[in-house]
Amino acid sequence: MLELFRFKGGVKPASHKQESSGAAIQAAPLPPLLVVPFRQSATGAAAIQVQAGDTVLKGQVIGTAEGPFGTVVHAPTSGTVRAIEARPLPHPSGLAAPCAIIEPDGEERWIERTSLDPFTADAATLRERIRDAGIVGLGGAAFPSHVKARAAIETLVINGAECEPWITCDDRLMRERAADVVAGARILGRLMGAKRILFGIEDNKPEAADALRAVLTECEGASCQVVAVPTLYPAGGEKQLIRVLTGIEIPYGKLGPDFGVQCFNVGTAYAVARAVLHGEPLVSRIVTLAGNYGQPGNFEVLIGTPMDALLPLGQPGVDTDRIVMGGPMMGFPVPDLGVPVVKATNCLLAMSPALFPPPPPEMPCIRCGACTRACPMVLQPHELYWYSKSKNFGKSQEYHLFDCIECGCCAFVCPSRIPLVDYYRFAKSEIRAREREKAAADTARDRYEFRQFREEREKAEKAARLAAKAAETKAKLAQEEAAKSADAASAEPVKVGAGETAPQAGKAGTSSAPDKAALIAAAQARAAAKKAAAAEAADAAPSKEENA
Amino acid sequence: MHTSPHVLQPASVRSVMFRVLLALIPGIAAYVWFFGAAILVQLALASVTALAAEALMLRLRDKPVMLFLTDGSALVTAWLVALTFPPIAPWWLTVTGVLIAIIVVKHLYGGLGQNPFNPAMVAFCTMIVAYPQLMSQWPRAEFNALGPMLHAIFSGDRQLDALVMATPLDALRTVLRDPEQRATIAGILGSHASFGNIGGRGWEWIAAGYLLGGLWLIQQRIITWHVPVAFLVTLMVIATGFSMANPERFVGANFHLFTGGAMLGAFFIATDPVSGCTTPLGKLIFAAGAALLTWIIRSFGAYPDGMAFAILLMNLLVPLIDMNTQPKVFGHSGKPRGKE
Numbered sequence: 001m002l003e004l005f006r007f008k009g010g011v012k013p014a015s016h017k018q019e020s021s022g023a024a025i026q027a028a029p030l031p032p033l034l035v036v037p038f039r040q041s042a043t044g045a046a047a048i049q050v051q052a053g054d055t056v057l058k059g060q061v062i063g064t065a066e067g068p069f070g071t072v073v074h075a076p077t078s079g080t081v082r083a084i085e086a087r088p089l090p091h092p093s094g095l096a097a098p099c100a101i102i103e104p105d106g107e108e109r110w111i112e113r114t115s116l117d118p119f120t121a122d123a124a125t126l127r128e129r130i131r132d133a134g135i136v137g138l139g140g141a142a143f144p145s146h147v148k149a150r151a152a153i154e155t156l157v158i159n160g161a162e163c164e165p166w167i168t169c170d171d172r173l174m175r176e177r178a179a180d181v182v183a184g185a186r187i188l189g190r191l192m193g194a195k196r197i198l199f200g201i202e203d204n205k206p207e208a209a210d211a212l213r214a215v216l217t218e219c220e221g222a223s224c225q226v227v228a229v230p231t232l233y234p235a236g237g238e239k240q241l242i243r244v245l246t247g248i249e250i251p252y253g254k255l256g257p258d259f260g261v262q263c264f265n266v267g268t269a270y271a272v273a274r275a276v277l278h279g280e281p282l283v284s285r286i287v288t289l290a291g292n293y294g295q296p297g298n299f300e301v302l303i304g305t306p307m308d309a310l311l312p313l314g315q316p317g318v319d320t321d322r323i324v325m326g327g328p329m330m331g332f333p334v335p336d337l338g339v340p341v342v343k344a345t346n347c348l349l350a351m352s353p354a355l356f357p358p359p360p361p362e363m364p365c366i367r368c369g370a371c372t373r374a375c376p377m378v379l380q381p382h383e384l385y386w387y388s389k390s391k392n393f394g395k396s397q398e399y400h401l402f403d404c405i406e407c408g409c410c411a412f413v414c415p416s417r418i419p420l421v422d423y424y425r426f427a428k429s430e431i432r433a434r435e436r437e438k439a440a441a442d443t444a445r446d447r448y449e450f451r452q453f454r455e456e457r458e459k460a461e462k463a464a465r466l467a468a469k470a471a472e473t474k475a476k477l478a479q480e481e482a483a484k485s486a487d488a489a490s491a492e493p494v495k496v497g498a499g500e501t502a503p504q505a506g507k508a509g510t511s512s513a514p515d516k517a518a519l520i521a522a523a524q525a526r527a528a529a530k531k532a533a534a535a536e537a538a539d540a541a542p543s544k545e546e547n548a
Numbered sequence: 549m550h551t552s553p554h555v556l557q558p559a560s561v562r563s564v565m566f567r568v569l570l571a572l573i574p575g576i577a578a579y580v581w582f583f584g585a586a587i588l589v590q591l592a593l594a595s596v597t598a599l600a601a602e603a604l605m606l607r608l609r610d611k612p613v614m615l616f617l618t619d620g621s622a623l624v625t626a627w628l629v630a631l632t633f634p635p636i637a638p639w640w641l642t643v644t645g646v647l648i649a650i651i652v653v654k655h656l657y658g659g660l661g662q663n664p665f666n667p668a669m670v671a672f673c674t675m676i677v678a679y680p681q682l683m684s685q686w687p688r689a690e691f692n693a694l695g696p697m698l699h700a701i702f703s704g705d706r707q708l709d710a711l712v713m714a715t716p717l718d719a720l721r722t723v724l725r726d727p728e729q730r731a732t733i734a735g736i737l738g739s740h741a742s743f744g745n746i747g748g749r750g751w752e753w754i755a756a757g758y759l760l761g762g763l764w765l766i767q768q769r770i771i772t773w774h775v776p777v778a779f780l781v782t783l784m785v786i787a788t789g790f791s792m793a794n795p796e797r798f799v800g801a802n803f804h805l806f807t808g809g810a811m812l813g814a815f816f817i818a819t820d821p822v823s824g825c826t827t828p829l830g831k832l833i834f835a836a837g838a839a840l841l842t843w844i845i846r847s848f849g850a851y852p853d854g855m856a857f858a859i860l861l862m863n864l865l866v867p868l869i870d871m872n873t874q875p876k877v878f879g880h881s882g883k884p885r886g887k888e
Contacts, residue, residue, distance in 0.1 A: 007878070013555055092551075165555065239878065251879030328554040349554075356554050361615060363561050364661035368821045369772070370559070377878040382826065400877045408553030415559040416661075422551050 002198070002227055005247040007240045009376040010232040011409045013165050013329065015204055020288050020296040021168040025176055028287075028299040028310055034076055034102040035087050035340040036304035038063045041136045041144045044070030050100060054081045059111040059281050062100050065131060071144045072134045075102055076283040076302035078109040090307070090325050090342055094335035102304065113279030118187045126191050126276065133275030134282045134343075138267030139236075140326060142344040145268055149191050151257030156194035157245055158185045160201040160208060160266040161229060161236030164327025167347040169286040170266050172298045174201070174208035177270055178215045180277075184269030185224070187276050192262060196223045199266075200241045203228040233329060234407040238263045240376055252403040267346075287341060289314030291324075291350040301341050307348060308337040316350045324349040328356065329408045363416035371410035371420065377403050381410035385420050388427035393434070396427050404428075460528045467525025474518030561660070565620025567770050571761030572627055572816065578757040582750030583635055584692030589701060590630040590642055597646040598626035605655035621660050625649050628668035628817060632809055632856065633675070634686045636700040636711065641682055645671035665863045666823045672856040682706070684852070688713040689749040716748035716807045718852040720799060748807045755811035762815025771819040774831035779814040780805060782839035790847070798847060809855035810842065817855070823863045829873040830866075838862045 038046045046063030056062060056075035063073035075081075080103050086096040116129055131146035139159060158181070162170040174181055189197045201209045212226045229235050229244050239250050241263060248259045256262045264272075267285060274280040287301045287310065294315035301310055307323065316323075324331040325345055334348075371381035379400055387396035404424050411420040579587045602622040606613045629645045649667035657663040676683040685708060687697065700708055714722065765771045783804050790798035804810060809817070818824060818838050825834040838858045845854020 011557065013557070243878075249879035251877075254879070324552075324554060326552075328552070330552050331554070332552060351554065359556060360560065361612075363615075363619065364659065366561060366564070366621075366661045366822055367824075367826050368564060368770075369826050370769075372826060373769075373772075378875055379877060380826065380874065399874075400880070403877055403879075406552075412553050412555065412557050413559060414556075415561050415564050417556065417560070419551060421553070425551075 002225060002245070003247075004227070004229065005244055007235075007243045007376050008378050009374045009409060010234065010240075011374050011412050012231070013233055013412065015231070016166045016290070017168050017171065017204060020166070020290040020298060021171050021205075023297040025172050025286055025298045025300055026313075028301045028305060028313060030077060030104045030106060030108075030302070031305045031309035032103070033082070033306070034079075034100075034104065034302060034304035035306055035338075036062065036073060036076060036100045036102060037087070037089055037340065037342060038073055038098045038100070039089070040073050040134060040303075040343055041069065041071045041142050044068075044144065046070055046073045048084060048098065048100075050075075050081050050084070052081055052083050055079070055105075056081060056102065057109050057111045059113070059283060061132075069144055069147055071136055071146075072132050072281070073100075074134055074281040074283050075100070076304050077102070077104045078107050079104040088336050088339050090334055090339040090345065092332045092335070094339075099304075099340070110280075115279050116276045118190060118276050121276075123191050126187065129276055130272055132281070133271070135268060135271045135275060136282075136343050137265055138271060138285060138343060138346070139238075139265035140330075140344050140346055142342070145264065145272065148262060148264070149188060151192060151255075151262055153192045153257055153262045154195050154260035155246055155262075156185065156189045156192060156197045157242055157261060157263040158197060158199045158266055158269055159236060159238065159241050159263055160199055160205070160212075161241055162205065163202055163231070163233045163236035164329055164331075164347070165233075166290040166349055167288050167327050168290070169288045169298050169346050171205050171208050173270060173286050174205070174266055175211045178208075178211040180273040181266050181270045182212060182215050182224070183277060184271065184273035185264075187272050188264055188269060189224075194262075196225070198245045199224070199226040200229050200235075200245050201226065202231040202235055204231045233409065234376055234405070237376065237405055237407060239405065252400070282343065285341070285343060285345070287345055288347040289350070290347060292317040292320045292352040292355050293350050301345075303343060304340045306338050306340055307334060310341060311337065311348060311350070314348075314350070317352055319352040319354065320350045321353060322351050324351055329412070330406065359419070360417050362418050365416055365418060368415060370413040370415060374409040374413045376407060376409060377405060379404060381420055384427075385418060385423050388423040391427075391430070393427055393431050397431065401427055401431070463524055463528035467521050467528060470518060470521030471525065474521065477518075561619045561621065564770055565624050567768055568624050568765065568816065569620065569627060571765045571768075571770075572631070572758070574760045575754050575757030575812070576631070578750075578754040579631075579635070582689075582692065582753060583687050584697060585694050586687075586697035586701065587630065587635045589698065590633065590635055590637070591627055593639055593642050594626035594630040594646045595623055597643045598622040598629075598650050601647055601650040602655075605651055605659070609655065609659065611659065616660060619660065622650055622654075625654065625667045628812075629671050631812060632668060632672045634683060636685060636687055636697050636708065637682060638704065638706070639701050641675060641679060645675050648674055661822055663822055664866070666817060666820050666859055669817060669856040669859045669863075673860060676851060676856070680851075684715075684718060685712045686715045686718075687711055715852060716751065716803070717846060720803075721846075721852055724797065751808075752806040755806045758811040758815055762811070765815065765819075771815070772828070772831065774828055775819045775824065775835040776814040778832040778835035779818050779839045780810070782836040783810060783843055786840060786843045804843065804846070808846070808853035813838070813842070813855040813859065817859055818862075823859075823866065825866050825869050825873070827870055827873040827875055829875070830869045833869050833873065834862050834866065837865065 038048055045066050047066050048063055050056060050062045056079060058075060058078045060075045061072055062075050065072050081100055082103050083101040084098060085101065087099040088094045088096045118126065127146045127149055130149060135145040136142040137145060160170050160174050185197050199212055209226050209228055216224050216226060227245060234240050235244060242256060242261055243249055246261055248261055250256055250259060271282045284300050284302045286298050288298050290296045296314055299313060322333045323337060325334050326332065326347055328349060331349060365382050365385060367382055375381055383399050384396055384401055387399060401424060406421050406424065408421050414420060599617060599622055603613055603617055606616050626646050629649055630642060633642055633645060649671040653665055653667040653670045654663050688711060691711060696711055700711060762776055766773055784801040787801040787804040791800040818835050825831045841858030841861055842854045845851060845857055
């Protein structure tokens with residue numbers, strides 16, 4: 001029996017899983033139009049490979065990965081690309097980004113699918129397959145999986161905790177498609193050289209755990225175990241689940257592989273199995289419709305299905321006043337129901353004032369400490385609130401603002417009903433904006449300073465060039481003078497003291513003007529050289545000879 | 549727009565405050581049993597004054613009056629003032645104490661959640677410094693006739709010899725410091741009418757009532773165990789140690805725990821979240837310091853009970869203690885903040 005660890009804090013909101021966990025996953029019907037964003041991961045974009053009018057097959061690449069963190073984008077079904085245009089995405093800000101508008105032909109014609117044998121294929125090929133299948137973290141973070149799978153680890157954690165209330169998409173997936181979930185986990189485990197694979201599932205989902213155990217045989221070279229973890233929000237947070245299963249605490253700024261552990265969602269493992277074993281890219285996912293619906297349930301939905309085409313399947317109640325993407329603890333209200341389902345869309349929670357009453361008025365903090373007892377990161381939420389509210393961002397960073405995972409436990413328990421997470425988000429974005437501004441100012445200053453240096457240098461070079469030219473002219477003149485006087489000397493008898501008259505001639509007389517010009521030029525050249533030397537001293541201190 | 553989390557646990561400042569009031573009921577019941585209904589009159593007087601002062605200040609500060617007036621915090625302050633003042637204190641003493649607590653200590657410092665000092669304790673200390681005589685007139689043990697007490701409260705006639713007796717702490721202090729008396733602690737405890745089985749007569753049962761209510765507050769997760777345990781254990785250890793070393797001069801732990809404001813302080817005053825520490829270690833230090841100071845003031849100070857002064861002195865140290873007792877953040881090494 002695996003020894004489990006505890007994380008501090010956590011809360012127990014009413015789970016509301018039964019409403020949607022009973023019914024089997026249904027395939028959502030094809031919508032009239034699909035809106036497929038070209039930005040499918042948290043980090044990277046894709047290069048658009050289609051144009052309006054193209055016909056595409058289901059699973060055909062329509063955007064190729066850009067950069068190391070980019071992911072490939074596929075047509076979710078066969079049909080015709082109607083347009084490439086910017087559409088709002090499901091993001092709290094409602095940001096618009098380029099999308100392919102695809103009209104399905106209803107035939108669902110696949111591209112040619114080839115399977116890979118995960119036990120003979122080498123790691124690079126497997127990772128390439130994961131990248132080319134467009135697989136990102138399906139737990140909600142949407143980070144490209146092929147990047148995460150690069151590391152070599154001891155322990156692979158498969159996250160089936162699903163700690164957010166109301167959501168049951170992972171539960172249904174594990175119950176109905178356990179074989180592929182386990183197969184995907186084994187592929188990832190082999191890819192990363194994991195010695196053991198731990199499936200962490202909250203103990204309120206015994207059916208899912210049993211389903212996994214039923215298909216679990218000895219994993220290739222690794223021991224596999226399904227572990228029921230205590231139901232305590234946020235046990236499904238990556239850091240918390242790793243802590244519970246392995247005892248390892250991963251601080252802010254560090255990654256799992258630094259400690260020999262990596263974590264993938266069960267949906268991601270399933271997608272990996274589909275991609276490797278069946279050659280199917282990630283073009284659909286399971287979405288829970290829960291909350292204020294007449295027919296809540298789980299649906300297999302094509303990526304790009306507009307939410308307003310999906311929601312009627314659950315028959316939302318007439319008093320539904322907003323739709324939240326994600327769960328009630330961390331989800332955000334969707335600003336526009338025309339936005340598409342994306343890879344991070346695990347749940348569309350319908351809210352009504354009756355089910356989710358608006359929060360009572362905010363009161364002052366009484367420092368009761370309920371938040372500190374609830375915080376799973378062992379932060380001092382009331383201090384962070386205090387410093388964030390007073391815009392003392394230095395202090396809030398000192399109190400580890402960026403360790404906050406925004407799980408919402410503090411606000412959930414706060415008797416003063418303070419929207420604490422809001423304050424932290426505000427402080428974080430302010431700090432990031434200031435850092436960006438500072439970086440921009442630094443760049444501008446550097447550029448200005450370099451421009452000044454360049455202008456000085458060019459001036460000096462010009463002066464040096466002029467001086468050299470003048471010196472050359474002077475030398476030439478002097479030579480000619482010397483030649484002349486030599487001629488004269490040979491023609492006339494030598495005067496006594498001719499050597500003395502020469503310097504006098506230098507001071508006054510016909511040859512004095514060019515002489516003076518040469519002197520000035522020489523002085524200028526020396527000054528210019530000095531300046532240039534001083535300018536170059538930015539990199540290395542000039543030696544005394546150069547200065548002299 | 550509402551942002552996450554979209555669900556909230558049922559909790560409110562009001563429910564916190566009213567559960568604190570509820571937890572005071574057993575102690576108040578014992579109070580009425582042993583000393584009559586005068587304390588109820590004082591509680592009512594304090595409550596009305598507190599609500600009026602709160603409403604006035606909220607209006608002056610342009611805050612939503614009903615929202616804050618019904619949060620229960622002013623009532624908690626009022627009740628603590630009434631319970632720490634003598635039950636036969638003249639009415640204006642109670643009223644002035646409450647006005648100081650609500651207007652000066654609470655609202656002039658920014659209202660709910662902003663006061664660095666415990667309002668009820670500032671009221672107590674101000675009054676005991678200003679009116680030491682009036683603040684030391686406690687009713688005779690098991691004197692519970694309401695008429696004479698009401699007379700004492702409202703008439704201004706303070707000829708109370710029949711009514712008043714020194715409190716156990718006061719009696720002990722007076723006798724012990726008088727070299728003429730050559731008294732021993734055992735002798736005093738056995739002879740004096742104000743002493744009961746383990747603490748003051750009657751008072752020990754009131755303290756037991758506070759203990760009961762306080763344990764319920766811990767069970768309700770309104771307060772944590774840190775402050776009461778650290779306070780009571782520290783007081784017990786010091787008192788036991790000194791009493792064993794010099795039984796002639798220092799009284800034992802039972803007496804300290806069950807007389808004066810020790811039990812009320814441990815569960816209801818040192819646990820005030822606004823003016824107390826918030827980190828677990830900080831709470832332990834805060835409460836242990838308060839207990840130590842209480843014992844020192846009781847044993848060597850000029851005032852019979854040092855609880856109020858001890859709490860205020862520790863209130864001063866709260867920012868310092870909190871700053872230096874920050875717990876280890878998830879995944880970080882145990883070094884203190886800002887030094888990593």
